[in-house]
Structures are given as C-alpha cells and as structure tokens.
Amino acid sequence: MALLERHDTGAVAHLRMSAPERLNALSDEMLAALKAQIDALGEDRTIRAVVISGEGKAFCAGHDLKQMQQGRQTEDGGKAYFAALFARCTEVMTGLQRLPQPVIAQVHGIATAAGCQLVASCDLAVAAEGTRFGVNGVNIGLFCSTPMVALTRNIPRKQAFEMLSTGRFVEAEEARQMGLINRVVPGAQLADATAELAETVAGKLGAAVKIGKEAFYAQAQMGIDEAYAHAGQVMVENMLWRDTEEGIAAFLEKRSPDWTQ
Structure with a gap:
C-alpha cells in the first residue's frame, strides 16, 4: 500500500495519508509523497479541488518523533537534518496554498503539532465531531514554532498563543468558533460532507x-x-x-x- 494514496472523483482529487500505525506522521517519506502530489496537482488542469484525509484513528499526529530522534545521530547533533526537515515541511505547507485548486482538510481523531499546521495550511477544513486539535509540542519541550506560522494566520493571537504555550487541546466545535475549521459534522457524515463541499467548489469556473x-x-x-x-x-x-x-x-x-x- 502506498504511503499516500490518490484517487480522483471527477474534478476532485482525494489524497489519503496511509500510515495509520504511525498516526499518519509527517515522516521524511510522507513529506516527500505530499510534495510529489502537490507538484503533480499544480500542473493538472483537470482537477479543481483537492481533499486531504488520513487513514485509521487519526488525521495526522505531526512530525515523526522517532525519526527525528534518529536524526540526532550525526556529528552536529542533528542540526542540518532538522533544518532540512523543517524546510521541507514548510515547502509542503506553502505549496498547498500555492496550488491553483482549493485544498480541503477532512479531519478526524486528532490533528496535532505539524498535523494541526497541515489543517491550518489547507484553504478549507471539515472535521468530525470529537476531533481534537493541538500544537502541543511544548508538552515535550519543543515549542511548535513552525506550526505557529499557519495557526496565527487562522485564529486570533491570544487563542493561538494559549494553545502554543500550554499545549492545550481544543475540541472540534471550539476550533470552528476560533476559525481553524469551517464545519463540524457527525463522524459518519464526514466523507460525504467533505465531498459535497469539494464538489461545490469544483463546480465553479x-x-x-x-x-x-x-x-x-x-x-x-x-x-x-x-x-x-x-x-x-x-x-x-x-x-x-x-x-x-x-x-x-x-x-x-x-x-x-x-x-x-
């Protein structure tokens, strides 16, 4: 099974992160797969909307911490690896906004740290009831500085800083009220509600x-x-x-x- 699966329905491209055992973490490989699809979609004039979802019990739990720890095993303690990692992640996040097509996050379970950044970097987002959002790196001693960039362009500053500095999770309805997501729907309706929004967008000029x-x-x-x-x-x-x-x-x-x- 591919790490990132794509299937198209009419003018809508569906990208599904398929690493459920790792909570669809943004590993080096997942970032590379996302970048490849972003590049392809940027040239695809048959696609008018894009949906990003995650397989399993979570949308995306952020960076792959085990892989990041392995990156420390270099003479510079991982400095070059971390710089390259965050640069590649930034390229994916900004690439979503540079796509000609609107990108919709279909979110369930959790969206944490860089996973929350991914939601904030999409143009639209639909979440299932019970979904939890957090930029909770501070809980393990790592302030979510790069996720902060996308988050502070979605929600008010004081609410963003509270999430960043306390590691507090917010539920879907609060995330909607803040402006991080557009809609909250029952879990059983998530795929249909997201598809309906995508098809509406794809139906425009x-x-x-x-x-x-x-x-x-x-x-x-x-x-x-x-x-x-x-x-x-x-x-x-x-x-x-x-x-x-x-x-x-x-x-x-x-x-x-x-x-x-």
Whole structure:
C-alpha cells in the first residue's frame, strides 16, 4: 500500500495519508509523497479541488518523533537534518496554498503539532465531531514554532498563543468558533460532507477560483490600500474573460453558463 494514496472523483482529487500505525506522521517519506502530489496537482488542469484525509484513528499526529530522534545521530547533533526537515515541511505547507485548486482538510481523531499546521495550511477544513486539535509540542519541550506560522494566520493571537504555550487541546466545535475549521459534522457524515463541499467548489469556473485564490493570499499580506489596488486589478482581468461574460449573461438570462474552462 502506498504511503499516500490518490484517487480522483471527477474534478476532485482525494489524497489519503496511509500510515495509520504511525498516526499518519509527517515522516521524511510522507513529506516527500505530499510534495510529489502537490507538484503533480499544480500542473493538472483537470482537477479543481483537492481533499486531504488520513487513514485509521487519526488525521495526522505531526512530525515523526522517532525519526527525528534518529536524526540526532550525526556529528552536529542533528542540526542540518532538522533544518532540512523543517524546510521541507514548510515547502509542503506553502505549496498547498500555492496550488491553483482549493485544498480541503477532512479531519478526524486528532490533528496535532505539524498535523494541526497541515489543517491550518489547507484553504478549507471539515472535521468530525470529537476531533481534537493541538500544537502541543511544548508538552515535550519543543515549542511548535513552525506550526505557529499557519495557526496565527487562522485564529486570533491570544487563542493561538494559549494553545502554543500550554499545549492545550481544543475540541472540534471550539476550533470552528476560533476559525481553524469551517464545519463540524457527525463522524459518519464526514466523507460525504467533505465531498459535497469539494464538489461545490469544483463546480465553479476553475480559472476564476484559481485567480481568486492567488489574490486571496496575496492581499492578506498587504496594507489595505495596496490590497484594494491589487484586488481591483485582479477583478478587471477576471471581468475581461469570455467565460465571465458568459457567466453574467447566463445569470441574467436565467440559464446555465456555457463555460469553456
């Protein structure tokens, strides 16, 4: 069985982390598999939404601690290995946001440390009731500094710092209220609810969602005046497309649009 399984349903790609015995930890091998799929999806214009899930009793428990301890067995005590590991993890997390397709986390069980970072790095997230989220590295003496980057761009600062500094876990409904996830559903409905959201996104004009996702993350890093100027330019470009003209005409004429993209 592959470490990361992919199957496509129409325009939706489903990526399932398949290392349940390790709680789908982000091992060197798992990060490499995720990076390979991200690279492939970035070039795949038939896919309009991506779902990431985990097999077994957990979504993802973060970095593989046993593997990290093995990385210490070098002359520099693991310094170069750890630097490379966190750089590769960052490449995966930022790669998800750079994909043209919206990425949805389908979360159950636990999402801890870099696993919580993975949820925060996805564009959308649906969680099963009873799911627990934590950036709990501080409990073992390791502050979750890289997960912090994604977390603080999802939830308010004081709530983020409390999670980071205490190692406290939050339940799914609290995570939704904070803004870490979009929806909480019964566990039996998780796959269907996530698929429904993915299919809704995939049903939109792909080029419009792509340009919108790029603009969404770009403007979030800008001051308000620069953000409005950038967003205005994006809307002008979008409005000039043939498919956008067709979409507006179809709406006014109360019919389905005849899109080419």
